[in-house]
Amino acid sequence: MIHRIPIGFFIAIMGSVFLLLASCSNNTLRGHGVYMLIDTSGTYTDELVKAQQIINVALSKLYPGDSFAVARIDTGSFSEKDIVAKVSFDDRPSTANRQKRLFKEKIDEFVKTVQPAKYTDITGGILQATEYLNEKNPGRKTILIFSDLKEELDKGYNRDIDLKLKGFSVVAVNVTKLRSDNYNPKEYLDRLDSWQTRVTSGGGKWSVTNDMDQLEKIFMN
Template identity: 55%
Template sequence: MKKCIALLIFTLAVMGCNEQRPSNRAVYFLIDTSGTYTQELEKAQTIVNYLLATLDSGDSIAVARIDSGSFSEKDIVAKVTFDERPSVANQQKRGFKLRLDQYVKSVSAGSRNTDITGGLLQATEFLTETGAGEKTVLIFSDLEEDLVRGQVRNFPITLTDIRVVALNVTKLRSDNIDPRDYLNRLAQWQKRVVDGGGQWQVMNDLERLDKLIAAR
């Protein structure tokens, strides 16, 4: 009997070791449209075009705006999981690009507030639901969170197995007065992501887009 139990435990252990991580990828792209950041939206389009060319069948992508209260489905501009059939996936990519282009044309003045935390919460929900083996949040923002009065966002965020990449983190006018403000802002977000179990990366050189999504 003891031998049978030992054999069962060994078998389960081997099965656990042989379990492979899902190979599909999921990306959630948060876009800041507040203030002068609307002038940066062409760069955001370039990033999305790159992602669409890189992601494959079975992968997922969503683009959402960072609004005054971004923990809501209404802030998602477009989302899709690409079909296993390449021809259908290509049609989905064209439709996704069209929706994003139409959105960018419609943006005249973004929100006066930026709920980055709410956007991250929405992103983690989407990424978790995809069941992807590789999960990435891209934040296209200056990372200055400006909340509506009364909003509470100073709480931990669970980001286990999620990579968070800050893109095009432009400097504010106040940063030019005291550059430490910029560095402190980056450090605070890094701590928050790492404390939540995630990985943190800053990429301001958009010529390095090939580093965004790791090859399979």
């Protein structure tokens, strides 16, 4: 007797093998857009080494197909000119690795040559970030704000605008305390509350982290 394979049985076996092996693959959703704003005002430029570390962490946690941009916060941040470096990682892992190295070089160069800004236009930076990320339209959108969150606007700049942050995660990183905060901690807390209110009322998710490990989780989630 010859053991004929019924077609259904054959398909079932092949299908099972397919599903079994497919289940081994990592099915995390690709396409993560990250926009990082770096405060370059006054004495905060001293913190740029930390920003460099955060950028390196971000680069190591991003995958092919993800987008990443780093922009400075200065007097008027709602401008493409403030984007220090931006990249959309190629589909091929080897090319993506090359892009990461080039990106790091650009950031290193920026940190060496950056000049302190007189004012801090955080809102403008966030607006620029939303515009950039909406244009890229990734699966997840994250805005990192590396700043003390103290906004100082030059005369003539109107930033009394409602933020549209639906689908965005806004993470404030390394929110340092100012000297005045030490005299009156309420100022610091009010500053955080005010930003949280602005972000959540715009439909976004707000979080603050000063811990690198927590930051890694943001990229992994």
